[in-house]
Amino acid sequence: MIPEIAWKNVWRNKSRSLIVITAVTIGVFAGVFTIAVMNSSVVQRIDAAVNEELSHIQVNNKEFRSSSDIKSLIPAYDKVVAEMMKAPGMQDLTGRIIIRGIASTAGRSTGVEINGINAAKEKQIFTLHEKLIPGTGDFLDTETKYNKAFIGEKLARELNIIRYSITEESLKKLKDEKLPGEISTKLIALKGERFTSDKKFSRAVEAVLLPGEYRKYIYLIKEAAWSYRPGSKIILSFIDINNNQTEAAFRVSGIFRTNNDMFEAMSVFVPEEELRQLTGIPENSYHRVIGRLKDNSLSEAASAYLKKELPGYEVMQWKEIQPDLAMLADMMQQIYGIFMGIILAALSFGIVNTMLMSVLERTREIGMLSAIGMNRNRIFSMIMLESVFLSLTGGLSGMLVSGIVIAATSKNGINLVQYSEGLEAFGYSAYLFPTIDAPFFIMTTILIVFTGILSSVYPARKALKLNPIEALRKE
C-alpha cells in the first residue's frame, strides 16, 4: 500500500516530477556515457597490451630483464614448457629470443628490441599479425632468400622507409574521405614533391594550411599521402653470443600499426632461425617463454602456480610487467564511482527541493495521515519511496538512453584522430568504442537508490515534525 501511494504521489504534479526526472536522466546519461568512453580507452589499451605486446604470462631467465644479456637464456627450457602447460587455464605458449640492437638505414638509425619468433606459434598467442597495414607485405610468411623483418609503422617512419607525396590517387582518397574541396585545392601546391620523412611532409602541409585546418586534417592527409616500397632494406646490428659485433641486412616483410607508438618504434620481429644463425644461440634455447591463458581472469592463479613450481625463474603476469596498466584498471573503478557520486550529489539538490515542495504542499494531508494512525516509520517510508521512485525513474531512463547511445557508438567508434598523435604516444587508440560492464550498471543503480534515500531525509524530517492538529488547520 505504501509503495503504491508513494508511486501515485510522484505523479501528482506531473510537470514538476518530469522536470526532475529529465534532469536526473540527463545527468545519469552524461555520467554513464562519459565513463563508457573513458572505460573504452582503458579496456582497449589493456586488450591491446595483452593481445599484441605481452600476453598473459611470461617466464624469463632471472637475470634477463635486468641485464638484457644475450647469454641469459632459459635453462631447462623443456621443463619450463612442461610446467607452464600444467598451469591453470594455459592454452598455448611460445619461446622468444630477445636481443637489443640498432636498426639503421642510410642516414638514420635507432635502438630496437629484436625478437626472434616462430611466426606460426606467435599467431596462436598474439594478434599482432592482424595489425599488418594492407599492401605492405605479410607477417614473415613468405619464404625468400633474404633475411626478413616485421616492423612497426613508427620505426618505419624513424628509418625514413615511408614516403609521402600528394598525387592524383591521394587526392582522390581524400575526396572519398570527405576532405573539404578548399583543403584539397591548397594541397595541390605540394603535388609532384616526394617527402622522405614524416617531419618534412608535416612542415610542408603546415605551410599551406591554416593552423585549425592543419590540426583537423593532418592525420587524414598523412594517411592518404603515405607510401611504402615493399622489401625496403634495413640493417640490424647487435652483439652475438660470443660478444662479437654482428650486423645483417633484412628486408622489411611487412609493417604493422598498433595504437602504441613506443611499441611500434622499438619492436622488430624476425624469424627465430635467422636470428639463431646470426647470433649463435643454440637450438631449443630462448630468453622468454610466453603463455596465453583461456581467460584473463586466470592470470593470478596461473602466475601463483608457476611462481611456486618454477622458483629459479622470473614468472610475471601482465599486471606485473605493466603495473601502470593494472593500477589504471583498478583505479578507474574508483574514479567511476567518484564521478557518478559527484553527478548524483548535484542532482540530489534538485530532488530535495522537489520533495520539500511536495511535502509542504501536503501538510494537511500528512497531518490527517498521522491523525488516523499512520505512524512515523510509515510516513518516513512513504516520503523516502517517493524520492527513490523519482530518482530511480530518472536514473533508469538515463541508463537506458546511455545503453542505446553506447550500443550505437560502439559499432563505428568515436573518431578522435585529431588527437591521435598524443593518444598513440601513450598507447591509446584514436578510435574509441564505448563500453561498460554490467557491474557498473548495478553500482550506478545502487548509487541512484542511495541518492533517493539521502535526498528524502530532510523533507521526511520536516514531515515528521508536523503536529497533526496544526497540520490539519492549514489551508
Place this chain on the structure above:
Amino acid sequence: MKVIEITDVYKIYNSSEIKVNAVNGVSLDFEEAEFAAIVGPSGSGKTTLLNLLGGLDLPTSGKILIDGTDLSLLKSSQLIDFRMRNIGFVFQAYNLIPVLTARENIEFIMNLQKMSKASREERSFELLKAVGLDDRAGSRPSKLSGGQQQRIAVARALASKPRFVLADEPTANLDSKSASTLLEIMEKLNHEEKITFIFSTHDPRVVKMAHRIITLEDGKVVSDVRTE
C-alpha cells in the same frame, strides 16, 4: 458500558504570556453506541475537547480513559497505534487521500492494520453500499461532490470498526440535502454498527438528530441533555 471517561480535564494554552483555558475542568462519560453532539459558540473549546478525546492532544491535567486506557500514559507511537485501532475521524474538509480511489481510501486503515485482502474488500463493499456509493468505488475524490466525499470519509472512519467516531463539524461544508443524507447515514451506521458518534457542530440539523447534546461555554460544560 462506558467507552470514554473524562475526569476533571483542563487544557491550558500559554501563548505570549496570555493563559487560555480552552477546556476548563470538563468531566463527561460516553456510553457505547451514543450519538452525541458537542455544541457551543466559536472558541468554546469544542474542537480542543475533540482533539483531546482523539489523542491528538494531551490534557494539561485530568484523565481521559478510553475503554480503561489512560491516553496520557501512552507513548507517542503507542498513541498513534491506539488511534488507528480505536478511533475513527471525520474532518470538516473531508481530507481523503487524493491519489486513491473511494474504495482504496476506505481500505487505507485496514491496510495499515494488515487485514487480509478478502476482509478488506468485503468490508469496503459493505460500507460503500451503506453510504450509497457502491457505484463510485473506483472514483478518485476529485470526481466526487463534497457530500459524496464526506460519505466516503465516514465509511473510512468506520472501516476498522473503531470504538467511537469523532466528527469535527462534518456538515459545515455541505448543502442541506447532502448534510441530511450524511446525517441519516451516520445515524443508521450508529444504530447498525453500535459505534459511538461524537460531533462538534454549529449545525442545527445535526443538533436536531443528536440523541445527546453537550453544550460548552468558555471550556466548561454548561448543559448535558439526553433527548432519547
